[in-house]
Amino acid sequence: MTLLKEPDFGTPARPGEATVTVEVDGLPVAVPPGTSVMRASAQAGVNIPKLCATDSLEAFGSCRLCVVEIDGRKGTPASCTTPVADGMKIRTQSPHLERLRRGVMELYISDHPLDCLTCPANGDCELQDMAGTVGLREVRYGYEGANHLDAPTDTSNPYFDFDESKCIACSRCVRACDEVQGTLALTIANRGFESKVAPGPTSFLDSECVSCGACVQACPTATLQEKSVVELGMPSRTVITTCAYCGVGCSFKAELRGTELVRMVPHKDGGANEGHSCVKGRFAFGYATHPDRVLNPMVRESITDPWREVSWEEAISTVASGFRGIQDRYGAGAIGAISSSRCTNEEVWVVQKMVRAAFGNNNVDTCARVCHSPTGYGLKQTFGESAGTQDFKSVALADVIMVIGANPTDGHPVFASRMKRRLREGAQLIVVDPRRIDLVRSPHVEAAHHLQLTPGTNVAIVNALAHVVVTEGLVSEDFVAERCEGYEEWAAFIAGPENSPEAVERITGVPAASVRAAARLYASAPNGAIYYGLGVTEHSQGSTMVMGLANLAMATGNVGRDGVGVNPLRGQNNVQGSCDMGSFPHELPGYRHVSDDVVRGQFESRWDVSILPEPGLRIPNMFDAAIDGSFRGLFVHGEDIAQSDPNLQHVTAALSAMELVVVQDLFLNETAKFAHVFLPGASFLEKDGTFTNAERRINRVRAVMPAKTGKAEWEIVSEIATAMGYPMAYSHPSEIMDEIAAMTPTFAGVSFEALDKLGSIQWPCNASAPEGTPIMHVDEFTRGRGKFVRTAFVATEERTTRRFPLVLTTGRILSQYNVGAQTRRTGNVAWHPEDLLELHPHDASERGIEDGALVTLASRVGETTLRATISDRMPVGVVYTTFHHPITGANVVTTEHSDWATNCPEYKVTAVQVSLSAPVPAGVD
Amino acid sequence: MVPELRLVNDIARQFGHLPDEAAADAVADHVRRFWDPRMRAHLLALADAGDLDPLPAAAAARLR
Numbered sequence: 010m011t012l013l014k015e016p017d018f019g020t021p022a023r024p025g026e027a028t029v030t031v032e033v034d035g036l037p038v039a040v041p042p043g044t045s046v047m048r049a050s051a052q053a054g055v056n057i058p059k060l061c062a063t064d065s066l067e068a069f070g071s072c073r074l075c076v077v078e079i080d081g082r083k084g085t086p087a088s089c090t091t092p093v094a095d096g097m098k099i100r101t102q103s104p105h106l107e108r109l110r111r112g113v114m115e116l117y118i119s120d121h122p123l124d125c126l127t128c129p130a131n132g133d134c135e136l137q138d139m140a141g142t143v144g145l146r147e148v149r150y151g152y153e154g155a156n157h158l159d160a161p162t163d164t165s166n167p168y169f170d171f172d173e174s175k176c177i178a179c180s181r182c183v184r185a186c187d188e189v190q191g192t193l194a195l196t197i198a199n200r201g202f203e204s205k206v207a208p209g210p211t212s213f214l215d216s217e218c219v220s221c222g223a224c225v226q227a228c229p230t231a232t233l234q235e236k237s238v239v240e241l242g243m244p245s246r247t248v249i250t251t252c253a254y255c256g257v258g259c260s261f262k263a264e265l266r267g268t269e270l271v272r273m274v275p276h277k278d279g280g281a282n283e284g285h286s287c288v289k290g291r292f293a294f295g296y297a298t299h300p301d302r303v304l305n306p307m308v309r310e311s312i313t314d315p316w317r318e319v320s321w322e323e324a325i326s327t328v329a330s331g332f333r334g335i336q337d338r339y340g341a342g343a344i345g346a347i348s349s350s351r352c353t354n355e356e357v358w359v360v361q362k363m364v365r366a367a368f369g370n371n372n373v374d375t376c377a378r379v380c381h382s383p384t385g386y387g388l389k390q391t392f393g394e395s396a397g398t399q400d401f402k403s404v405a406l407a408d409v410i411m412v413i414g415a416n417p418t419d420g421h422p423v424f425a426s427r428m429k430r431r432l433r434e435g436a437q438l439i440v441v442d443p444r445r446i447d448l449v450r451s452p453h454v455e456a457a458h459h460l461q462l463t464p465g466t467n468v469a470i471v472n473a474l475a476h477v478v479v480t481e482g483l484v485s486e487d488f489v490a491e492r493c494e495g496y497e498e499w500a501a502f503i504a505g506p507e508n509s510p511e512a513v514e515r516i517t518g519v520p521a522a523s524v525r526a527a528a529r530l531y532a533s534a535p536n537g538a539i540y541y542g543l544g545v546t547e548h549s550q551g552s553t554m555v556m557g558l559a560n561l562a563m564a565t566g567n568v569g570r571d572g573v574g575v576n577p578l579r580g581q582n583n584v585q586g587s588c589d590m591g592s593f594p595h596e597l598p599g600y601r602h603v604s605d606d607v608v609r610g611q612f613e614s615r616w617d618v619s620i621l622p623e624p625g626l627r628i629p630n631m632f633d634a635a636i637d638g639s640f641r642g643l644f645v646h647g648e649d650i651a652q653s654d655p656n657l658q659h660v661t662a663a664l665s666a667m668e669l670v671v672v673q674d675l676f677l678n679e680t681a682k683f684a685h686v687f688l689p690g691a692s693f694l695e696k697d698g699t700f701t702n703a704e705r706r707i708n709r710v711r712a713v714m715p716a717k718t719g720k721a722e723w724e725i726v727s728e729i730a731t732a733m734g735y736p737m738a739y740s741h742p743s744e745i746m747d748e749i750a751a752m753t754p755t756f757a758g759v760s761f762e763a764l765d766k767l768g769s770i771q772w773p774c775n776a777s778a779p780e781g782t783p784i785m786h787v788d789e790f791t792r793g794r795g796k797f798v799r800t801a802f803v804a805t806e807e808r809t810t811r812r813f814p815l816v817l818t819t820g821r822i823l824s825q826y827n828v829g830a831q832t833r834r835t836g837n838v839a840w841h842p843e844d845l846l847e848l849h850p851h852d853a854s855e856r857g858i859e860d861g862a863l864v865t866l867a868s869r870v871g872e873t874t875l876r877a878t879i880s881d882r883m884p885v886g887v888v889y890t891t892f893h894h895p896i897t898g899a900n901v902v903t904t905e906h907s908d909w910a911t912n913c914p915e916y917k918v919t920a921v922q923v924s925l926s927a928p929v930p931a932g933v934d
Numbered sequence: 935m936v937p938e939l940r941l942v943n944d945i946a947r948q949f950g951h952l953p954d955e956a957a958a959d960a961v962a963d964h965v966r967r968f969w970d971p972r973m974r975a976h977l978l979a980l981a982d983a984g985d986l987d988p989l990p991a992a993a994a995a996r997l998r
Contacts, residue, residue, distance in 0.1 A: 342972065372970075502951075549944065595968050602967065626970045633937040639972055803947045905937075909944035910964070 013247035013262055015277045018064040019047035019057070019075070020089055031097040046099055047075055047088040057101050058110055058142050060117070060135060060229055061179040062089040065277075065284055066188055072179055074113050074139060077101050085109060110143040117177055119150040121230075122158055128175075129239045130231030136177060155202065165214035167836030168292040169225050169235050171206070176232040178204050182224035189227075189285055191429035193452040194218040206232070214839065219823060221422065222291035226275065226284070235272045235292075244271040251700050251708040252290035253351060253693035254826050256579025257281055257401070257423045258702025259290050260769070263694065263713040270294065270694060270713060280769045281401055281702055287422035288837065289826055296834040297692035301676050304717050307687040312665070316687065321720060321728075328644070328686050329732030331669040332368070335642040343640055344669075345372025345631055348592045349647030350380075350581035352722065353698030353710055355745035357583070357590040358598070359726045359737065360646050364625075366618045367735035371603055371625030372640075375592035376648050377584045378628045379655075382911035383546040384577040385588055385600070387555025391563070392785075393792025395588060395600045398574035399538070400704045400771060400783040404428050406572030409534035411527075413441040413558070414467065414544020414917075418448060419823040421542075421578045421703075428540070429454055437534070439527045441470060442544060443818055444847075444889055445882040458527040461884055462517040464818045465918040468550045469513040469802040470524065471557035476508040477528035478564050485566025492795055493563050499797035503560075508802075516802070518884070532565045536572030543580060544820075547917045549805040552910035557800040568795065569786045579703040581827065586701030589756070589772070590749070594625030599753040615752060618735065627912045628654065629905070632663035642669040644729075646722075647690060651679035652828040652895050655903035655914040656870050673722065676830055679895050688725055689718040697721070698742045699764065705771045705782070707756075709764050805918050807906050809886075813868060813920035815852065816887045819899055829893035844897040845878040847889040848923060853879045856924060863926040866890070868902035868919050874926050875899075888923060938976040939985060941969075946989040954992065961993035 025041035031049055032038075038053035045068055050057050061072035068089035076085035080098040085106060088099075100106070118140060125131055160173035178197065183206060186195040194217040198207040208216035218224075225233045238244075244264035252259040252273075260279025264272050273294055275286035296302075306324030307316040319327070332344050345368065348360040357375070364373035377385070385395035392398070404410065404427050417425035425448070432438055438456040440449050443464050449456045462470050478484055479500050489496050506512055510521035510528075517524075531537045539562055545554045558575050567573035579585055591598030597620075601608040604622045613620050626634055628650070634640035636659075643664075654660050664670055664683035672681045673688040681687055694713040701707045723745060727737040739745050743761035750756045758774040758781075771781040785791065809816060824840035825832045832838075846866055848858070858864055860879045865872055866888075875890065875897045883889050892899040906915040942965065949960040965974060974997055980986050981994035 342970070550948075553948065594970070604967070623971050624968055626973075627968075630937070630970060630973060634970075634972065799951065801948070801951050803950075806944075905940070907941075907944070909941075909948050910968075912941070 010247055012245055012264065013249070016051070018051040019059055019062040020045040020068045021064055021066070022048070029093050029095050031093045031095070031099060033099045034101055040093055044093050045089055046077060046079070046091045046093055046097070049093050050088060050099065050101055055101050057088050058139050059089065060139060060177065061181060063181060063227055066181060066184045066227065069180055069184060072113065074110055074143070076106055076109055078103055078106060107143065111145055114140055114143050114145045115148045115150060118145065119148050119152060119154065120156040120158070121177070122174055123152070128231050129234050129242075132243050134231060135229035157205075160205070163213050165212035166218070166220060167839050168220060169222070169233055170239060171213055172232050172234065173205060175230045176206055177230060178206065179229060181227040181229060182206055182233055185223040185227035186218075188430070189223040189426060190219065190221045191426050191433065191453070192217060192219050192221070195224060219422070220288035220292065221426075222275070222286050222288070237272050241266060241269065241271050248711050248713045249276055249709070250693070250711045250713060251582070253582050253700070254289040255421055256581060256584055256703035257421050258582055258700055258706060258708055259286055259423055260708060261286070261290060265713065268714045278768055280706055281704065281708070282423045285423050285426055288824055289832060293832050293835040293837045294694065295836065296675070296831040297694045299834040301834060302717065303675070303677055303687060303689045305689060309685055312683050312685065324686055324688060325725070325728045325732050328669075328671050328729050331685070332642050333733055335668055339639065339641050341369045342372060342625070344368055344642035345370065345374075345626055345640065346644035347628060347646060347648050347650065348373060348375045348587055350376050350584040350587040351647045352583065352587070353696055353742070354583065354586040354590055354701060354707070354749065355698040355742040356646070356722045356726065357587045357592055358745055358749055359723045360644075361591045361598070362616065362737065363726050363730040365612070365620050366616050367730035367733045367737070369621070371594045371621050371623065372631065373592055373625060374594050374628045374631070375587045376581070376653070377588050377592070378912065379653065379914050380543055380580045381546055381577055381584050381588070382593070382913045383551030383555050383908050385593070386552040386910045388559060388575065389600060390798055391556050391559035391796050392568070393790050394785060396585060396705050396785065397576040397703055398568060398785045399576050400706070401427055403571050403574060403784065404538060405431050407431060407436055407536050407538035408572065409437045409439065409531050409537045411439040411441065411531055411537065411539045412448060413539065413541040415540055415542030415578050416442070416446045416820055417540065417578060418446070418451070420580070420821050422823060424578065437530055439531060443884060443887050444820070457530060458523055460519045460523055460527060462519050464816045464887060465548060465805045465807070466513070466517040466802070467545060467548060467554045468557055468800055469516045470519065471554060471561060472503060472508040472800060472802060473510040473513045473517070473524045474528040474531070475503045475557070475561050475564060477510065477525050478532045478561065479504050481529070483529065483532035484564050488566030489564065492789065493797060494794040495797040499560060499799055502799050502801070513802070537562075537565055537567045538573050538576065539567070540576045540578055542578045544917055546908070546913055547915060549807070549906055549908060549915050549918070550803060551908035551913050553800045556798045559795070560797050560800065563795045563797065569784070569788070571784060574784070577703060582702065583700040585703060585705060586699070586707070589701060589753070594627055598749065599755055612752065629907060629912050629914070632660055635663035635666045638666070641667050643667055644671045644673070645680055646673050646726075649674070649678040649680050649828045649830060651683060652898070652900065653892065655900050655916060656905050657898060657900045658871055659905065673725065678828070678830055690722055691716045691718060698723070699746065701772070706769050707759055707764060707772060708769045709761070805906060805915060807904060807915060807918050807920055809920045813922050814886070815921050815923060817866065817868070817902065817919040817921040818887060818889050818917045819892055819903070820889060822891050822893065825891065825893035827893070828895070833894065841893065844875055844891045844894045844899060846875050846923065847878050847880045847883050849881060849883050849885045849887070850879050851885045852888065852923070853877065858923070858925055865924050865926045866902055866921055867924070868904065868921045870904050871901040873898045873901045877923070888921065936976065936980065938973055939980055942977055942990040942993070943987065946987065946993070950989065954989075957989055958992035958996060961989060962996035965993060965997060
């Protein structure tokens with residue numbers, strides 16, 4: 010489409026029925042109470058001139074350009090700050106108003122560079138537009154007076170410039186940072202003529218700015234402007250697509266010149282993000298065109314040989330014959346595949362289909378194995394569906410928010426902005442985390458309780474919270490009686506003295522009084538909502554903890570309506586979708602066990618093939634089987650298991666033991682070092698398909714540019730299956746979605762056509778919910794009655810010792826993503842060029858470690874070297890790092906321990922020792 | 935430690951609160967639903983070698 014310019018109604022919409030009728034220049038319009046005159050006018054088709062107003066921000070009333078006349082009222086009120094009243098008659102045009110507006114514009118233009126023709130915002134400048142709209146023909150004040158034309162430009166940010174000379178001090182950027190992003194990094198410094206926007210007493214790069222782009226989005230001039238627009242010029246067309254980073258799944262307008270991507274602009278109609286973005290989605294797309302990308306297939310006999318570029322035909326033939334050869338020698342179960350949560354639903358579908366139909370086994374797993382597989386298990390057991398319960402909007406109605414094992418401001422920043430907005434409105438916050446994450450205390454946000462527990466004791470804490478609910482009479486008895494089962498048995502267990510806050514205090518390190526207060530706060534809230542992340546799942550009792558959270562929500566009646574629920578914050582963009590698509594080795598699409606004869610029969614009939622009724626190997630089991638010799642070939646689709654998976658020595662030993670490793674990726678990643686065939690992948694900008702985000706929202710991914718490799722990934726997988734003797738052919742990814750819909754009850758109503766019509770759809774989408782399901786389990790749980798499950802605390806086998814006295818826990822940082830393959834190839838390295846080890850001043854002092862020192866981090870399985878940063882975010886005895894850089898190799902030290910139910914690795918608890926690294930001898934780099 | 939031994943012990947610890955028969959059923963059911971056949975075969979080999987604790991051993995007996 011041509012460049013999409015979304016309408017701007019000037020002020021935000023108000024909820025409620027359109028019960029107030031007004032007349033704008035003789036045109037009647039009905040709007041909800043509280044709507045501004047400006048917005049009502051825009052809805053009537055009359056756009057009132059404005060500069061300081063935009064509909065993502067509350068009215069400010071500073072520019073005085075939007076003045077109107079209202080019958081029966083004196084003067085010329087600002088339409089942005091004036092609410093409608095029933096029967097109001099508004100005039101937006103009169104000679105008097107025109108004079109006022111021209112006068113305002115004269116003042117603005119008298120202190121603005123007159124360089125429109127060479128300005129990067131030429132054609133996209135509201136100041137320029139307004140000058141035209143008000144009919145500005147002269148500036149009576151001249152241009153020689155005091156002005157800001159020589160003000161400096163701050164170019165420190167990698168992605169946008171701040172050209173102060175073009176600032177009109179409308180405060181839109183400051184308000185966007187406050188209201189939309191919630192970081193409050195910007196301010197108007199000084200007063201009067203000296204007023205100016207400032208990111209504190211420093212540059213943008215060194216400030217608290219998180220580069221979300223909200224200020225750039227809000228700026229009506231070229232003051233805050235993307236560097237890409239400065240360099241390339243204004244885009245001329247738009248493609249609406251979906252971000253490929255985290256599980257929030259933001260919608261973006263990809264704005265292009267021809268096939269060159271100029272910028273990504275958050276889409277106002279995007280259900281997940283509603284016009285907001287973070288530094289990754291908004292700006293960090295340069296990896297897609299990075300010179301490191303491999304664009305041609307490559308093969309080699311041995312992993313010590315150099316790569317040899319080959320045709321697609323040869324590459325696919327090599328893969329097919331290699332896999333078939335292994336099966337001939339070692340059996341059908343000797344090969345398998347790992348699908349990716351970074352790929353589209355359609356790509357994931359064909360991978361699992363290839364494994365089940367062409368490989369003839371169930372050895373397919375997905376990277377969700379190492380992140381949210383316990384969510385799938387835990388929520389299926391308790392609620393009956395392997396998915397979160399709410400849409401993101403729901404948080405706006407939460408009264409108490411419990412964040413457990415998640416760091417939304419870094420991991421899910423756009424959702425965090427929604428959450429912070431609600432917290433600023435007065436919702437209470439409980440944080441359960443070993444680390445003092447930003448949410449615990451940040452501008453205008455402070456947690457009522459921070460339960461700073463010892464890593465590995467989640468289940469003890471959730472049991473203690475539930476113990477208080479049950480023993481202090483805080484149970485929602487009607488909800489439990491009407492909608493749940495197994496309560497009596499569970500309540501008897503949870504009320505046991507071993508689960509009391511006092512009893513578990515010695516285990517968790519959290520004062521009993523804090524646990525009791527937090528439990529009372531959550532249970533007594535009209536709406537209590539739980540949000541959790543990998544700090545819940547990546548433990549030896551990850552699944553137990555998920556069930557513990559479900560128990561807690563059911564006991565307090567916090568399921569089945571807006572503002573409540575149990576909400577997993579998914580790590581990657583399509584974790585939910587990749588699980589939905591049947592990527593687990595024990596489940597066919599739609600979370601149906603392979604042993605279910607009826608379901609399996611449906612797939613066998615549709616695919617004309619026999620499917621094994623036995624579960625296949627999970628990712629860690631594949632590695633074990635490779636080392637014992639029964640697993641010899643692996644297709645790795647868009648994953649870097651040699652960086653992201655735990656106990657890397659074990660992973661690399663497994664990869665080295667295989668006869669054929671096929672990697673499909675954008676880059677020669679760490680895993681590719683062990684590969685025999687490399688199949689170049691397509692970036693999200695080249696893909697056509699769908700992603701499903703953490704709120705079950707299926708969004709379209711649209712190709713912004715042609716595939717640089719000449720092939721779509723679903724095409725490549727289909728060709729491998731076909732070459733192995735199982736014909737798979739689709740002419741378009743919409744046909745794959747049609748097959749998904751035909752075979753998966755929760756997707757029955759989903760199609761590309763429906764998605765294009767509705768924008769997005771939250772599954773389940775079927776005959777009873779033709780436009781999707783924003784909130785799940787409303788009248789009854791998917792399984793009928795919600796099931797309380799006993800969740801006894803069992804300590805992890807990973808214990809600290811005298812040799813390894815500290816506990817390492819891992820996480821992520823805002824500017825980097827997962828293994829960093831994408832973000833390390835963007836300007837985001839400006840913020841995080843290396844992984845750091847955070848440790849408490851006490852632990853640092855005991856070891857003679859100073860801030861910035863190189864230290865050795867050792868566990869019983871390996872050691873690595875990284876730089877220390879001393880921080881009291883961590884409690885004494887706990888250290889923390891990220892895993893974004895392969896050179897650090899944080900997973901060299903993580904161990905084989907895993908969740909008992911799903912084998913999800915226990916990344917969050919590793920016993921370690923930290924010591925000063927030997928100094929580098931002089932003269933050695 | 936053999937992976938299957940560690941894994942089955944992890945599962946058994948979660949069901950240790952149940953009566954013996956129910957615990958063995960629960961462990962066996964979990965293994966049946968989530969383990970590849972070769973892993974189950976390894977488990978049975980461990981049982982044959984007498985390397986399993988009582989609860990995993992009882993679960994293994996149910997998988998034969």
